[in-house]
Amino acid sequence: MAVAFFVAWDGRPLSPTGYESVGSIYLWLWILVQTLCLMLPALGLLIVCAALNTKHACGKHCAVLVNVYFLSIPVVLVFDGLIFHWIGQRLFSANFANGMGDFARLLPFVSNGSLTLSGWVAAFSVGIPAFAWILSNWLVTHVKGRTKTPFLVFVAAAYGLAFLCGASHFMNATSDLTEAMEYRSSAHPFHVFGVLRTRSVGPNTTSEWRTHSGDKTATASAAPSDQQGTSSYMARERRLRMARALPSRQNTSLPDVVIVVIESLRPEVLTKDVMPNLSNLAAECIDCRYHFSGGNATNHGVFSLVTGLDPIWFGTSQRFNPGMYRWFKNLGYVTGFFAGADDWDAFHMSGFIRAPLFDEYEVRPRDGISSDRRAVELASAFLSRAERHVSMETTRSPRLAMVYLYGTHATYQSYSRDQVDQPAADNRFPFPYPARLRDAVWNRYRNSARTVDRLVKPLLARDCVIVVVGDHGEAFLEDGTAGHGIRLSRYQNMTAALLYCPGESARVIEQPTSHTDVLPTMLSFLKAQLSDPGVIDGVSLVQASEQQLVARRFCIRNYLDDDYGLIGPWTKDPAKPFAYRFTARIKTETIKPLNGIDELGLEMDLETGNEMSAELTEWTSQFYRHFTKTQTEPK
Secondary structure: OHHHHHHHHHOOOOOOOOOHHHHHHHHHHHHHHHHHHHHHHHHHHHHHHHHOOOOOHHHHHHHHHHHHHHHHHHHHHHHHHHHHHHHOOOOOOHHHHHHHHHHHHHHHHOOHHHHHHHHHHHHHHHHHHHHHHHHHHHHHHHHOOOOOHHHHHHHHHHHHHHHHHHHHHHOOOOHHHHHHHHHOHHHOHHHHOOOOOOOOOOOOOOOOEEOOOOOEEOOOOOOOEOOOOOEHHHHHHHHHHHOOEEOOOOOOOOOOEEEEEEOOOOHHHOOOOOOHHHHHHHOOOEEEEEEEOOEOOHHHHHHHHHHOOOHHHOOOHHHHOOHHHHHHHHOOOEEEEEEOOOOOHHHOOOOOOOHHHOOEEEEOOOEHHHHHHHHHHHHHHHHOOHHHHOOOOOOOOOEEEEEEEOOOOOOOOOOHHHOOOOOOOOOOOOOOOOHHHHHHHHHHHHHHHHHHHHHHHHHOOOOOEEEEEEOOOOEEOOOOOEEOOOOOOHHHHEEEEEEEOOOOOOEEEOOOEEHHHHHHHHHHHOOOEEOOHHHOOOOOOOOOOHHHHHOOOEEEEOOOOOOEEEEOOOOOOOOOOOEEEEEEEOOOOEEEEEEEEOOOOOEEOOOOOHHHHHHHHHHHHHHOOOOOOOOOOOO
16 A cells, blocks of 8 residues: 555656556566565564464564564655655665754745645555554454465465566566666665665765775864965965955946846746746856856855855855955945845854845845745845936945845745746645656746746846846756755756846856856956955856866755765766765865766766866865865775
8 A cells, every 4th residue: 555655646657658557567566575575574573473372471572563563664665755755865864864954944845735745644654554454353353264275375376476576577577667667766665675775876974084094083184284384274264364356447337236046046947938038138148058056055055156165165264254245345335135035044044144244134034926026126226226316426336236036946936927837736736746746846836937037127237237046956856856955966956147247248158167156257247356366266257268167177065965066077978977976074175085976966887986086186186276185985
């Protein structure tokens, strides 16, 4: 029954076209084999129960343990299926255990559909064991005292057929069906209980590190030092604190700047039929077609945006004194922040999104479309130039408005007139959702993007510098997960980026770019520069040549686990990994390679780890502005 529930819930085909009925039988028999095998460890205990008098206390305890073991199997399948549909990880996996502490923060995003789903899961968790108990008692009552031969023959035939199917599976007699069954690993008890390995993101990140000698260390090895005896990290932190923005010597007035951050923005929706206003802007600006956020969640993405730093800096003091705000104030800007959400502290963002950092700060709790509309109205008033006409002698300071729009975050809200893509899921859809609902949820997301495009139109005046980016991407089961913040993948870490400046030529950039590039590009638009240009990780997309962009390396960060992905010249090569996964400690300047991953965020086989170590070493040497050794763990 547990398997039947998730087969119906998932809605994916049971087998390739032409084998539907055969595939259904094959799946059920193969799962039966797995379930029977998982029950084998309890057979010994069953024998003990039979040998002992069931009225004896020890016999009763053994019977209870056996029943609990048997009846827990479908309950585990239910919960594992729910987790696997959401984050693509097993219930018993270390990645799921590591992320448990962050799941409490997701409670504000629970929808009516999610509550309904939780109710069904609870009902099945109680109902399946109860049904099994009632059925077994009924069988015992009706088989006792009667001839058992027909019943035993039936059971023996079912077991024999199941194990023949299992043997066929292991011998790969029907490769197409085998491949289809493996794809449905959420329904396989062997996968759920770890008997068969599920394809995963790769090695788990751990707090223990190893140096070249292989000895375990509580922390990473000592950091290399510069000529003053301080680490490269500390030297660079000092440079960051001292850096200032230097205005152009030309006595021209600076334009206003508006930065629009759109939640969970997938680049595929920047089309004329979904987001016509932003699509028109894309034709007039620097359009980054292969752009990465600093991470797959808002905190790391916005951090890279406002600091120009790779997300490896997130745990440092730079989180509390972002360069963007300091440097724009150096240039004489009045700054404002306007948002349709206010949960910055819950997601570790209050360091760089808080009232004291801005001249004007207006946020409200999430309230669907209305809170986004209010944020746009307040930002438009902040940027209004009507006051310039009050007096010809009055000089108005340039303004920077940062606007955060939440409408494209699940559950993807939209105006009724924008609900063009149909069939679309209604606001009761569960999260996580099954594969059969994927297209309907995607249509609902496209409709919400259409509404956000309508709302943002007043902020797209072409006499301003305009930046439009997503805070991160969003997965719609393409990488086996729903949402974001779960996995380093193309779908969760890539987003859109449009950078417009009056008078600048339009340009399409197909090479990988990063949120770290936005800040230096804006300074180039303003003909300003940093007193120490090399202090940040991003590059100006106005000044960078095609060769420089091709050769770039930068990192992206995962929210759910403490791991990073290195993006570089290999990323767009289908024969090579999408990214090299690693963990790092910036303050000790130590990095540990883990594995290569594909664009789904899943582990790829590498012939050797030499290329990965070499690329990480090259990035590290650029990151700290001199060569440092990469600490590796022997494989």
